[in-house]
Amino acid sequence: MLNTLEIAGQVAARPSARSPLLSVEDLRVEFDTSRGLVRAVDGVSWNVYPGETMAIVGESGCGKSVSALAVMGLLAKPAGRVAGGRIMFGDRDLTKLSTSQLRELRGRDIAMVFQEPMTSLNPVLSIGTQLAEPLRIHLGMNAQEARERSIELLGLVGIADAARRLDQYPHQFSGGMRQRVMIAIALTCNPKLIIADEPTTALDVTIQAQVLELMKELSQKLGIALVIITHNLGIVARYADRLTVMYAGRVVEEGTAEQLFARPRHPYTLGLLRSVPRLDRPRAGLLETIDGLPPNLLAPPTGCRFAERCFLRAAVCEDDPPLFDLAEGQRSACHRHAKLEQALAARPAAPPLPEAAPSDGEAPLLSVRALRKDFHVPVGQGRQGLVRAVDDVSFDVPRGTTLGVVGESGCGKTTVGRMILRLTPQTSGEVLFEGTDIASASAEAMRKLRLRMQVVFQDPFSSLNPRMSIGDTLNEPQLVYRKVRNRREADENSAELLRRVGLVPEMASRYPHQLSGGQRQRVGIARALAMQPSFIVCDEPVSALDVSVQAQIMNLLTDLQNSLGMTFLFIAHDLAVVRHISQRIVVMYLGRVVETADCDDLYREPLHPYTQALLDAAPVPDPTIERRRAARVLKGEPPSPLNPPSGCTYHTRCPRATAECAGIVPPLREVRPGHFAACIKL
Amino acid sequence: MLRYIVKRVALMIPMLFTVALLTFFLLRVIPGDIVEVKLRADGGNVSQEVIERERVRLGLDKPLVVQFGDWMKGIVTFDYGTSMWTGQPISREIGIRLGLSMQVAVMAAIVAVLIAVPLGTVSALFRDSWIDYLVRIVTIAGLAVPSFWLGMLIILGLLSLFNWSPPVTYTPFFTDPVANLSQLIWPALAVGYRYAAVVARMLRSSVLEALQEDYIRTARAKGVFERLVIVRHTLPNALLPAITVIGLEFAFLMGGLVVTEQVFNLNGIGRLFVEAVTRNDFTLIQTLVMMIAVMFAVVNLIVDLLYGVLDPRVTNQ
Numbered sequence: 001m002l003n004t005l006e007i008a009g010q011v012a013a014r015p016s017a018r019s020p021l022l023s024v025e026d027l028r029v030e031f032d033t034s035r036g037l038v039r040a041v042d043g044v045s046w047n048v049y050p051g052e053t054m055a056i057v058g059e060s061g062c063g064k065s066v067s068a069l070a071v072m073g074l075l076a077k078p079a080g081r082v083a084g085g086r087i088m089f090g091d092r093d094l095t096k097l098s099t100s101q102l103r104e105l106r107g108r109d110i111a112m113v114f115q116e117p118m119t120s121l122n123p124v125l126s127i128g129t130q131l132a133e134p135l136r137i138h139l140g141m142n143a144q145e146a147r148e149r150s151i152e153l154l155g156l157v158g159i160a161d162a163a164r165r166l167d168q169y170p171h172q173f174s175g176g177m178r179q180r181v182m183i184a185i186a187l188t189c190n191p192k193l194i195i196a197d198e199p200t201t202a203l204d205v206t207i208q209a210q211v212l213e214l215m216k217e218l219s220q221k222l223g224i225a226l227v228i229i230t231h232n233l234g235i236v237a238r239y240a241d242r243l244t245v246m247y248a249g250r251v252v253e254e255g256t257a258e259q260l261f262a263r264p265r266h267p268y269t270l271g272l273l274r275s276v277p278r279l280d281r282p283r284a285g286l287l288e289t290i291d292g293l294p295p296n297l298l299a300p301p302t303g304c305r306f307a308e309r310c311f312l313r314a315a316v317c318e319d320d321p322p323l324f325d326l327a328e329g330q331r332s333a334c335h336r337h338a339k340l341e342q343a344l345a346a347r348p349a350a351p352p353l354p355e356a357a358p359s360d361g362e363a364p365l366l367s368v369r370a371l372r373k374d375f376h377v378p379v380g381q382g383r384q385g386l387v388r389a390v391d392d393v394s395f396d397v398p399r400g401t402t403l404g405v406v407g408e409s410g411c412g413k414t415t416v417g418r419m420i421l422r423l424t425p426q427t428s429g430e431v432l433f434e435g436t437d438i439a440s441a442s443a444e445a446m447r448k449l450r451l452r453m454q455v456v457f458q459d460p461f462s463s464l465n466p467r468m469s470i471g472d473t474l475n476e477p478q479l480v481y482r483k484v485r486n487r488r489e490a491d492e493n494s495a496e497l498l499r500r501v502g503l504v505p506e507m508a509s510r511y512p513h514q515l516s517g518g519q520r521q522r523v524g525i526a527r528a529l530a531m532q533p534s535f536i537v538c539d540e541p542v543s544a545l546d547v548s549v550q551a552q553i554m555n556l557l558t559d560l561q562n563s564l565g566m567t568f569l570f571i572a573h574d575l576a577v578v579r580h581i582s583q584r585i586v587v588m589y590l591g592r593v594v595e596t597a598d599c600d601d602l603y604r605e606p607l608h609p610y611t612q613a614l615l616d617a618a619p620v621p622d623p624t625i626e627r628r629r630a631a632r633v634l635k636g637e638p639p640s641p642l643n644p645p646s647g648c649t650y651h652t653r654c655p656r657a658t659a660e661c662a663g664i665v666p667p668l669r670e671v672r673p674g675h676f677a678a679c680i681k682l
Numbered sequence: 683m684l685r686y687i688v689k690r691v692a693l694m695i696p697m698l699f700t701v702a703l704l705t706f707f708l709l710r711v712i713p714g715d716i717v718e719v720k721l722r723a724d725g726g727n728v729s730q731e732v733i734e735r736e737r738v739r740l741g742l743d744k745p746l747v748v749q750f751g752d753w754m755k756g757i758v759t760f761d762y763g764t765s766m767w768t769g770q771p772i773s774r775e776i777g778i779r780l781g782l783s784m785q786v787a788v789m790a791a792i793v794a795v796l797i798a799v800p801l802g803t804v805s806a807l808f809r810d811s812w813i814d815y816l817v818r819i820v821t822i823a824g825l826a827v828p829s830f831w832l833g834m835l836i837i838l839g840l841l842s843l844f845n846w847s848p849p850v851t852y853t854p855f856f857t858d859p860v861a862n863l864s865q866l867i868w869p870a871l872a873v874g875y876r877y878a879a880v881v882a883r884m885l886r887s888s889v890l891e892a893l894q895e896d897y898i899r900t901a902r903a904k905g906v907f908e909r910l911v912i913v914r915h916t917l918p919n920a921l922l923p924a925i926t927v928i929g930l931e932f933a934f935l936m937g938g939l940v941v942t943e944q945v946f947n948l949n950g951i952g953r954l955f956v957e958a959v960t961r962n963d964f965t966l967i968q969t970l971v972m973m974i975a976v977m978f979a980v981v982n983l984i985v986d987l988l989y990g991v992l993d994p995r996v997t998n999q
Contacts, residue, residue, distance in 0.1 A: 074902055099908075107905030114896060114903075122897040124918045124993055134904045169994040185904060 020047035020088075021225050022071065022110075022193055027085035029063070029070050032078075038297045040066045042249040043085070048193060053219065053226040055240035055257075057233065057272070059546035061294060063249040064229045068195045070095075072112055073102040089193075108138040111186035113215075115198035117178035121170040127154075127181055128166035134188040153184040157214060174637050176207035183215060187222070194219065195227045200235065204408035204573065206634040209617035212239055213631050231547060233272060234619030237261055238626035245269050248295050248305040251323065255330030257623045265332035265340060267310045273621060275551035277580035279603065280620045286558060287551040287580070293516055304335065312336045312343055363435065364396035365535055365567045366420065371429035373415050373591075377642070385642045389415045391591040393429070394668075397584075399534075402561065402568040404582030404599070406575060406614075410638060412591040413571045417537045420569065421455055422446065433535070451481055454528035458540035460520035464512040470523050471508030474498070477530050497526040501556060518549035525556065535567045542577060554581060575618045579603055587611050590641060590649040593668055597675040607677040609654045648679070656681050683990075687983070694979045701975045702757070705968050706750050715742060716766045716962040740766050742964075753968060767963045775954065775966065776973065782852055783943075783951040785862075786869050787935040791928065793874030794881055801878070802885030802924070803917065809890065817882065824879025830941035833872035837945065840868070848947045869946040873939060877931050884927045888920040895919070922993055929985035933978040937970065 029041035041063040048054045056064045069075050071087050071094060087094040089109070094102065106112075114120040122130060131153060132146035141149065147166065154162035157180040170178055179199060186194050196215065200208035216239050219226045230236060236243060236257065243260045245253040245268065253266035264270040271290040277283075292309040295301050301308060307317040316335045323331040334340070371393040379385040390412040397403045405413045418424040420431050422438050431438040433449060441449060457463040464473055474494035475487065484490045495505035501522040512520055521541060528536050538557065542550040558581065560566050572578045578585060585602045587595040587610065595608040606612045613634040620626055636653045639645055645652045651661035658681075666678045717736045721728045737743050741752070756763050762772040805817035840846045848868070853861040892898065893916060901915045902908075940952040951970070958966040990996045 072903055074899060103902075103905050103907065105905070106903055112900075112903040114900060116896055119896040120900045122901065122915050122919070123995055125914070126994075133901070133906055133910075137905060137907065171995045182900070185900070188904075 018049055021050045021090075022048045022227075023086075023088040024067060024071065025086045025088065027067055027070060027087065028083040029066050029075065029080060030083040031076075031080045033298075036298050039083070039300070040080075040249055040297060041070065042300070044246065044249070044251050045085075046244045046251065046254070048225050048227055050192070050225055051220075051223050052241045053216070053228060053239055054242045054244065055228045055230060055236040056244045056246060057230060057236055058246035059231055059272075059294065059548060061248075061297070062246040064246050065197050067246075068112070068197055068227065068229055071195065072106055072110065073097070073099070074106075074112075104138070107134040107191070108189045109191055110193045110195065111189070111191040113179070113182045113186050113194060113196040113199045115201050117175050117182055117202060120182055121178055123170055126167055126169055127173070131166070131181070131185055131188065134185065138189045149188070150184075153187060154181070156187065156218065157181070157184045158210075159184075174207075176203055176211060176637055179203060179207075179211050180214065183211070183218070187218065187224075190222065191224060193225045193227065195229070197229045198231070199228065201230070201232070204638075205575070206408065206613060206617045207637065208235070209619075209631075209633050213633050215239075232619070233261075233276060233547075233621040234626075237621050237623045238619055245272070248300060249297055250305060251333065252306065253330075253332045253334075254323070255326075255328075259328065259330045261621060261623050263330075263341075265326055265330060265337040266306075266334045267312050267340060268306050270340065270344070271309075272547060275548050276621060277551075277554070277576040278620060278622075279576045279579065279615065279618055280622055280625055283580060283599075286555045289551040289555060290548040291552075293518070293549075304333070306334075311347070312339060362399060365399040365434060366397040366569070367430075367432040368396075368416070368420065369394050369430040369432065371416065371419060371431065372427045373412070373419060373424065374427045379642065387641045388591050388644070389641065390419070390426075393586075393588070393591075393593050395584075395586050395593070395596060397535075397567055397569060399567055400561070400565045401583045402570050402581055404578035404585045405569065405571045405588060406573065406578045406585060407588035408573060408614075408638060410590070410641060411588040413588050414539055416588075417455070417539050417569060417571050421453060421537055423455075447481075451483075451531045452533050453535045453537070454531055454533040455537045455539065456521070456524050456528050456541045459544055460517050460524055461512075461544070463524060464520055464527075466512050468511075469508065470494075470498070470510050470512070470515070473512075473523065474508070474527055474530050477527065481531065483531065493530065494526075497529055498523075500529060500560075501526045502552070516549075517545050518552060521545060521549075521553050522556065525553075525560075529560070533566075535569070537569045537571070539571045540573070541570075543572065543574065550577070557581060575603075575614060587614070590638060590644055592649060593676075593678065594650065595675075595677045596668070597672075597677075601672070601675050605675075607671055607675065607682055608650075608679050609656050609681075610650050611677075613653075687987070690983050690986070694976075694983075697979065698972065698975055702754065702968070702972060703750075705971045706753065707746070709962075709964055709967060710746060712962075714962060716740070716964060717742065719960075719962050720767070753965070757969075757972065762969045763965045765958075765963055765966045767958075767961045767966070772966055772969050776951070776969070779949055779951050779954050781854065782866075782948060783936055783939065785855060786866055786873065786939065786948070786950065787932055789866060789870035790874040790877050790935055791932050793870055794877035794931070795928065797874070797878035798881035798885055798924070799917075799921075802882040803889055803912065803920075805882070805886045806889035806893065806920075807912065817886070821879040821882045824875050825883075827876070828941075829873045829876050829939075830945045832875060833869060833942050833945040836868050836872055850947060852949060866948075869939070869942055869948060872946075873935060873942055877935070880931060881924055881927055885920060885924045888923045889916060892916045892920040918992060922989060925985055925988055925992070929981045930978075933974070933981040936977045937974040 024044060024046050027041055027044045028039060031038045031040055044063065044067055046054070046056065058064045070082055073094065075081065082095045128147065128150055131150040135141045135146040135149055150166055151162045154165060159165055159177060159180055173181065199215065200211050203211060212235055215226065228240060240257050242256050243254060244251055245260070245266065247268050253260065253264065253269045260269055261273065264273060271288070274288040275290060277287060290309050295305055295308065303318040304321050307313045310317070314336060321333045321335050323333050324337060325331055326337065371390055372388065373390040375387045375389050376384045377387055393416055395403060405416060407413045415424060419426045426439060433453060436445070436449065438449065471491065471494050474497055475490040478484045478490045478493055484493060494508055498505050498507050503519060503522055515523065542553050545553060554577065557568065561568060570578060570581055579599055582599050585597060585599050586593055587608065589610050595602065595606065595611045602611065606615055617634060634653060639649065639652055645662065647662040647664050648666050651657040654661065661680065664680055666680045668676045668678045671677050671682050717733050717740065721733060721736065741749060764771050765775050768775065801817050805814045808814050837848060849865055853865060855862040898911060898915055901911045937951050937955055939950060940956050943950040943952045955970050958970060
């Protein structure tokens with residue numbers, strides 16, 4: 001007992017014993033915008049110690065990336081500037097350095113990995129040129145030395161055939177491989193610190209696991225400190241030693257990962273943790289949400305910036321909260337941090353979800369039979385290649401339930417959704433909606449069918465017409481399809497729809513750019529509801545949203561299903577999100593269904609090796625679970641759909657594959673009652 | 683690569699055929715023909731019989747389909763026939779002027795690129811500074827000022843300063859390069875200014891766009907010198923859209939220098955074109971239109987090939 005306490009004490013004491021490598025002190029960053037001055041970072045302090053991994057967590061617009069860009073001296077000029085505070089790197093204040101001193105430091109002592117691997121490499125320069133640049137500039141290597149070192153670096157980040165790949169261009173690399181190249185670039189000069197800004201947000205879950213394992217392993221091996229900026233609490237739990245949580249330009253809480261996940265002392269941290277659906281817990285009722293939206297930083301509220309959305313709000317919150325020092329280095333900017341646990345215990349538990357159960361014997365609302373889609377894509381020099389985007393997909397969706405379709409990018413899940421809506425014609429197969437074959441429906445019949453089936457798209461920013469007011473967007477389908485007799489009736493309906501999705505009717509006069517992402521997605525849902533459909537295809541409806549808003553939208557969908565008896569096809573890549581909302585799940589890989597089962601069966605006992613790998617790769621926001629489990633990273637990348645492997649398309653990555661698997665296309669068979677998997681090894 | 687070029691050239695054939703078809707028949711729809719222009723334009727009283735005889739001589743009496751067929755046959759065998767007005771072979775009429783027009787166009791393109799690339803880049807880099815404003819004023823002026831008017835100013839300036847006026851005869855480059863260049867540099871400048879203005883404005887916006895790209899941020903994060911960030915990382919990307927404009931303008935210059943040629947007293951394709959049109963010289967007009975169409979197609983192909991060289995995504999996708 002005494003031993004454990006001692007060790008705990010030492011661990012907590014460790015940071016203060018050493019001096020920080022980088023220390024951001026009371027940093028203020030301002031941006032001039034057309035609508036006024038925005039203080040994106042307002043008095044933020046954080047430290048990174050040598051060799052540790054520190055995560056900055058927060059939702060979009062909280063200032064986490066801006067504070068990192070300020071460290072690098074890469075704020076967008078001339079709009080952005082450091083307006084106060086210090087950034088100490090060793091004994092140098094980075095805010096005081098000249099541009100040429102900063103340039104010398106960048107890439108040599110501090111390197112950065114960015115979010116978008118697809119756009120962060122220069123498309124017209126070879127990988128070799130881009131890797132060699134820092135070597136030649138900072139280390140003065142000649143072309144030959146730089147090339148040799150570049151080959152070493154590519155090997156280090158796990159890119160095979162490095163010598164040949166150096167002469168290739170970014171478009172010849174997959175997203176995951178490009179992120180590896182970005183990491184190699186960051187490593188070139190053996191920096192002391194790497195700042196990774198959402199390094200895996202754009203990647204698929206199995207690739208995300210590979211990249212994060214690689215970063216962790218390399219930073220430990222080479223003794224590099226790592227700052228990971230992210231909104232994903234799951235990846236933080238496994239990879240970060242310490243956390244800094246930011247909200248609306250300020251730090252609200254900091255501490256070790258264990259402390260923050262086990263006992264958050266700020267209501268915002270708590271809200272973040274509780275609003276994500278979790279794979280390690282039983283499916284609970286509605287998700288807990290953080291109500292409302294983050295404040296507008298053009299005119300930030302006085303006092304605690306979170307107060308408006310906080311369930312612990314009290315009179316004292318009118319005052320600016322300092323960062324209170326709590327036990328063992330944990331700090332929280334909440335006046336009422338001591339009351340948090342008590343208040344939480346007093347809160348009623350979320351009511352359990354009324355489970356939508358398909359009534360036996362009733363015909364399914366939607367049946368998909370042997371659906372196939374071939375795309376002819378140009379493969380250069382005027383030749384065409386065949387991509388079988390969807391191959392032999394069959395499933396039923398019973399009335400009033402949700403079918404989740406899950407898989408990584410390129411697995412064909414979106415194409416399935418589009419074929420069901422006849423937005424993309426199928427190559428073969430049947431889509432039966434209430435017994436009618438969609439493919440053979442006449443234009444007139446299809447018009448009628450479209451009233452019954454609607455869609456909610458992924459990107460709420462580009463799926464609403466920017467030149468139409470919200471009211472017009474909602475009125476249009478009602479008027480076109482003569483659901484209403486005149487504009488006044490349409491207006492009334494639209495107001496009701498807005499209320500239905502949790503918005504105020506006054507929103508009707510606004511335009512999409514005046515709304516936040518979550519509000520736009522609500523409008524997208526309202527637009528789908530305007531036709532009073534019985535079936536909605538939701539194509540990644542929450543993946544572009546922040547976690548707190550994501551929970552609000554998921555709850556809205558759940559509520560609509562329960563109150564209106566709606567049927568959903570829910571397409572997503574996030575396993576926890578799909579699990580939360582679906583009764584039955586279809587897992588797809590490279591155009592084929594590899595497993596389908598009832599939700600609880602599938603997550604309790606995944607049968608197909610790919611489903612198992614997906615679940616293994618999905619991070620869980622709990623440091624003790626995450627650190628206990630070994631890295632079971634799925635090897636390799638999904639093969640090109642232009643040239644898919646023979647037999648089972650998964651055999652190239654499957655740990656259980658044998659020679660047999662390359663020969664047979666495994667049929668989907670019922671391994672357990674109601675639980676189908678396409679694997680010959682079962 | 684060769685395969686690609688062959689395919690592109692093959693695709694030109696239906697396009698050029700359509701141009702030929704349209705040009706041929708549209709010309710015939712216009713009332714009047716060369717014989718009337720030739721024999722009756724001055725109000726002279728020429729008998730119908732003489733006119734008919736002349737029509738027969740020029741082949742204008744044959745059915746249109748036959749005339750079109752004859753022309754097509756000629757094009758395929760590189761025999762473009764004779765001008766209906768001068769009676770000279772068309773290949774000769776164009777040949778003596780093509781070199782001059784081509785040279786002016788090439789020189790104007792060089793002038794334009796030399797001016798536009800630095801101007802457009804600097805303007806983008808110092809966005810909203812006095813340099814940018816100056817460049818924007820200069821380029822807007824370039825678009826607004828007609829080239830022939832600028833040409834007249836140049837001639838007046840040269841005349842008053844150096845007592846130099848454009849020579850009456852054209853000296854080919856290989857006969858006397860100095861005399862040739864001193865004659866053609868002025869029209870090239872007059873035309874090149876407008877050309878440069880178009881390209882510079884295009885480049886300014888594409889540089890601004892490229893500077894916003896994530897890979898520029900990556901380059902800076904690597905500690906690349908700012909100069910290299912511009913020259914190596916920004917410009918190759920920003921030049922891509924500008925090249926399209928450079929190509930299209932170039933093709934236009936081949937036949938579009940009508941007034942400028944007049945001002946500088948140059949006997950080029952533009953002037954030939956105008957003369958052919960006023961005289962209803964069907965055979966010459968048709969062939970000139972075809973030549974310019976070929977020119978546009980070829981320049982477009984070259985632009986696309988250049989894209990392939992500059993942008994690896996195009997070649998090996």
